Amino acid sequence: GQNIDQPTEMTATEGAIVQINCTYQTSGFNGLFWYQQHAGEAPTFLSYNVLDGLEEKGRFSSFLSRSKGYSYLLLKELQMKDSASYLCAVRDSNYQLIWGAGTKLIIKP
Amino acid sequence: IAGITQAPTSQILAAGRRMTLRCTQDMRHNAMYWYRQDLGLGLRLIHYSNTAGTTGKGEVPDGYSVSRANTDDFPLTLASAVPSQTSVYFCASSDFAGSTDTQYFGPGTRLTVL
Numbered sequence: 154g155q156n157i158d159q160p161t162e163m164t165a166t167e168g169a170i171v172q173i174n175c176t177y178q179t180s181g182f183n184g185l186f187w188y189q190q191h192a193g194e195a196p197t198f199l200s201y202n203v204l205d206g207l208e209e210k211g212r213f214s215s216f217l218s219r220s221k222g223y224s225y226l227l228l229k230e231l232q233m234k235d236s237a238s239y240l241c242a243v244r245d246s247n248y249q250l251i252w253g254a255g256t257k258l259i260i261k262p
Numbered sequence: 263i264a265g266i267t268q269a270p271t272s273q274i275l276a277a278g279r280r281m282t283l284r285c286t287q288d289m290r291h292n293a294m295y296w297y298r299q300d301l302g303l304g305l306r307l308i309h310y311s312n313t314a315g316t317t318g319k320g321e322v323p324d325g326y327s328v329s330r331a332n333t334d335d336f337p338l339t340l341a342s343a344v345p346s347q348t349s350v351y352f353c354a355s356s357d358f359a360g361s362t363d364t365q366y367f368g369p370g371t372r373l374t375v376l
Contacts, residue, residue: 157304184362195352195367196305203362240304249320250365252304 155179157253159241164259169231173239173256175224181246187215187226188240190255196240200226228258236260264288266368268353274374275343283338283371285353293358294336295365296320296328298349305352311336312358343375 156178165171177185184203188196202208202217202224214227226239238255245251269284287294292313297305307320311330325347327339336355340347350372354365 186364195369198364198366201362201364242305244363248363249307249310250305252306254302254304 155245155251157241157243157251159239159253159256161254162257162259164261165228165231167231167233167260167262170227170229171231171258173226173228173241173258175226175241175253177222177224177241177243177251177253179243179245179251182219183244183246183248185215185217185224186242186244186250187213187224188242190238190240192237199239231260233260233262266353266355266366268351268368268371270371271369272372272374274376275340277343277345277375279343281340281343281373283340283351283353283373285336285338285368286334287336287353287355287368288334289355289357289366290333291355291357291366292333293356293363294330295354295356296326296336296338297352297354298322298347299352299370300349308338308351343373345375347373348375349373 158176187199190196200215207216212229217224240255241253242250266287295310296308309328311317314333352370353368356365
């Protein structure tokens, strides 16, 4: 079956750096997405990786290794507003998104 | 620019009742999707539509139906609601021909079936 694994919850300190990991086993691979979801709100798009390597976008970076079925989202200079759930999703061979359950990130002052 | 709107925002429904969740987008995206989100689980695809006039089944389609009469609207109908359909429902859309085909989400409908 298809599977996306992420840690359920992580805690970090304001101003620090945190890395959220995602491993996947899917039937085919056509790209990996990271979304941010604040409590009670809709998911919003953060990043997209289809080739191996690091994609940087401001304080957020996302890394992909297709051979390892692995990605991470790196958040730098953490702010209180970064407290949210972070969702990893993989587009499979049917061009559908398979979603992880999300990682709840708690930022402490 | 509204993006995607959903209605109602929330609803409490008696089991056995029929309910239609509405979704409208103004981005002229050709693909639209319905997901449900339950605590501890990832978003699960219910139905999708790659273009107006066509629909397809997702991972959890049973008990739900959709139609896509035009580009903008993609209603989701529960013919006879059951308590297991209590969930948060998100509609999304994407430009299927785009390079990344990123999905953009509506604000969601919180549905409780008693």
